[in-house]
Amino acid sequence: MARRLLSRCGQWVFAMAAVLLFAGCATLPDEAPRPATRAMAASADTALGKIAQASQPDPDLSGFRLMPGGDFAFDTRIQLARRAQRTLDVQYYQIENDETGRYLLRTLRDAARRGVRVRLLMDDLYTSGEDELLLGLAATPNVELRLFNPFPAGRGSLLRRFTASLFDFSRVNRRMHNKLFIADGAMAVAGGRNIGNQYFRRTAGENFLDLDTFVAGALIPRLGALFDQYWNSVYVRPVQSVVASALTRDELQKRFDTATGPDTTPPPPRPAPNDLLGYSPIAEDLDAGKLDLIWTLAEAYADSPERVIGKTASYGGVPLLDVDSVRYNVVEQMRRARSEVTIVSPYLIPGKAGLEVMREIRRRNVRISIVTNSFAATDEPLVHTAYRRYRPEMLELGAELYELSTTRTRRSVRLGLFGTSVGRLHAKSAVIDRQVLFVGSMNFDPRSETHNTEIGLFIRSPEMAQQTLKLIEVLKQQGAYRLRFAKDSGNARIEWISEEEAGRTTVLNEEPDSDFWGRTMLEMLAPLTPESLL
Structure with a gap:
């Protein structure tokens, strides 16, 4: 409970306390413009793309399956990462440094080693103490890891971060809460879950009741465009431009391999045969080459990443409806x-x-x-x-x-x-x-x-x-x-x-x-x- 207080009013309380204890101010340095990259469209040349196209009854429809169970929700992400052949676009507010978080990161690393382009976008609030782990993943060829609205200093703890950014509090108080996972431009997972043991019922302590949905069909290009809107934002920085390290690329990769190895990161348990809604694991559909989904019309929306500077639509200084x-x-x-x-x-x-x-x-x-x-x-x-x-x-x-x-x-x-x-x-x-x-x-x-x-x-x-x-x-x-x-x-x-x-x-x-x-x-x-x- 105490740790979670930091995510809301605790940010404010600690920042005010820091005024009395420390002095200092850090802002993000200017960065040269980066070439934009875009989501890849689904293709029948990939296994996931072929299955998605074969399952879609109408080009205007999107397919969905709710995932109330944590075991199904995590296994679906892992299955998509393992079967991806071209691209993985992954966006999360929090990826915890625990068995679940490290297993997902290692699965993304393994996909990159197969030649899959991995774009991982994380909010920077909860990455304290994880710089070496993230740099190790980013040292892998085909992986690019970016941080949304990063803290430029004090990276060892949340208190130090807010202290170092004290006079930039309005910016660092604004965070990217989005959760999205897209594989080969063909299938996705969206919903409420961050990545960590407690979101997938893997602890004996605090566990969350949560809800995700599997997605395929017409909505996927829209989700890819929403991801790109953040990925190419000026409020996003490559992790290497925020975090310095004296280690070589090979050393970082070796440390990542050790940190995410079987001694510290056991595989998750197999999902149950059926979930609360009677569905079997998505792997069975993928093995059969046909998705059992509910096909319907749908829309997707995401807030503008410019919310990080408090920017809203206006005309003549008067705020407009967003x-x-x-x-x-x-x-x-x-x-x-x-x-x-x-x-x-x-x-x-x-x-x-x-x-x-x-x-x-x-x-x-x-x-x-x-x-x-x-x-x-x-x-x-x-x-x-x-x-x-x-x-x-x-x-x-x-x-x-x-x-x-x-x-x-x-x-x-x-x-x-x-x-x-x-x-x-x-x-x-x-x-x-x-x-x-x-x-x-x-x-x-x-x-x-x-x-x-x-x-x-x-x-x-x-x-x-x-x-x-x-x-x-x-x-x-x-x-x-x-x-x-x-x-x-x-x-x-x-x-x-x-x-x-x-x-x-x-x-x-x-x-x-x-x-x-x-x-x-x-x-x-x-x-x-x-x-x-x-």
């Missing part, structure tokens, strides 16, 4: 809803604008159902403090609120978190009128709206929407508490309700799975952090 932003398109879909809106967001701070959208659609009797983390389940406790301010108003509007319970998720058979000390929600999705599914990297909070860049897919498929609602219903029934106003409290007190086995109902009057000292600490820290930074 119609290509993820947030704008999610809100527009909500406004068009006629019957119901279901939202899943681990970090939920609607703000005044979000509440107004809810009021607008509730006036038309549109049902609103929201699932988010409880105080005990969240890895961002200060975000939860801001969220709590809006709970009464959302309940008064008639929104149905559910909060994930660490205790209930551990007991759930279908959620599959046995042996896990904490189950946390990390999926970001929305279902509109049971017709349109949004899945992507965007949280419903100020950071995703104004500071971070995001990517999101809008899938127009009743079948995909129904599958997602099925997953959400399992989450509500087996892993969450429903919130309501206590009877005769005059909307002054909230209760947490769960339906247990044998029809037994549990009613709680305090934040579930929390203790007095945790709640007290939260109240003490809450006033220190501006909501706009959460």
Whole structure:
């Protein structure tokens, strides 16, 4: 929990503290223009391209498969990397230096050794202490590794980074939150997962409930163009231009090989025969040469990388609607809803604008159902403090609120978190009128709206929407508490309700799975952090 505080208000708190402790300022040096490179189109000359073309029923349609299970989601990425023959375009907010992260990096290295062009784009926030590992990968022929909005100094720790960039805080506070994996211009994975053990249920401690989707078909060129928009941005630098090393290329490669070898990086376990939706691993489809997907119309949007300097569209100094932003398109879909809106967001701070959208659609009797983390389940406790301010108003509007319970998720058979000390929600999705599914990297909070860049897919498929609602219903029934106003409290007190086995109902009057000292600490820290930074 403490580590994750750094990603939001902790950035602000540490930077302010650093004023009293250190002096210094570092900015990115000017760089000569680099020649732009572009995503490669799918081709029947590659195995993945041939399978994608053979599976697509119509050139205007895109194919999808939801991946709620971490074992399936990681195995899909590994299968695509192993089978790629021409190119891999990979973009992540965070790749952790653990068994999962190192295994993916080694798989990318192996692809490059086969002659595959690997373009890896990482946000630079969580790369502290990983410079040698990243330089070792970048020393491999056919690999180019770039950092988005890098920290120019203090690279040993996050505190030192922010201290060195103290007077450039407005820039370094803005991060690339996108998650995208494209193989041979033919198949992709997009969604909410970063790369690390806890995102794929490989720890006995904190694990995330998350959601990705496999993609093929008409949407792939659009995803490639969105990747290129970032890859060729002036706010992206090759890792070698940011990090210095006295080691030779051969030495860096040898150290990478040792760091990612079998002694420290065992292979992941094989995925289960079937996932929650009844699908088998994607490898079986690829071996058979035909993809079992849901084919439909879809769109994809990503925020402009120029958000890193706070740049938005304007005319005569007046801000304009950013119609290509993820947030704008999610809100527009909500406004068009006629019957119901279901939202899943681990970090939920609607703000005044979000509440107004809810009021607008509730006036038309549109049902609103929201699932988010409880105080005990969240890895961002200060975000939860801001969220709590809006709970009464959302309940008064008639929104149905559910909060994930660490205790209930551990007991759930279908959620599959046995042996896990904490189950946390990390999926970001929305279902509109049971017709349109949004899945992507965007949280419903100020950071995703104004500071971070995001990517999101809008899938127009009743079948995909129904599958997602099925997953959400399992989450509500087996892993969450429903919130309501206590009877005769005059909307002054909230209760947490769960339906247990044998029809037994549990009613709680305090934040579930929390203790007095945790709640007290939260109240003490809450006033220190501006909501706009959460």
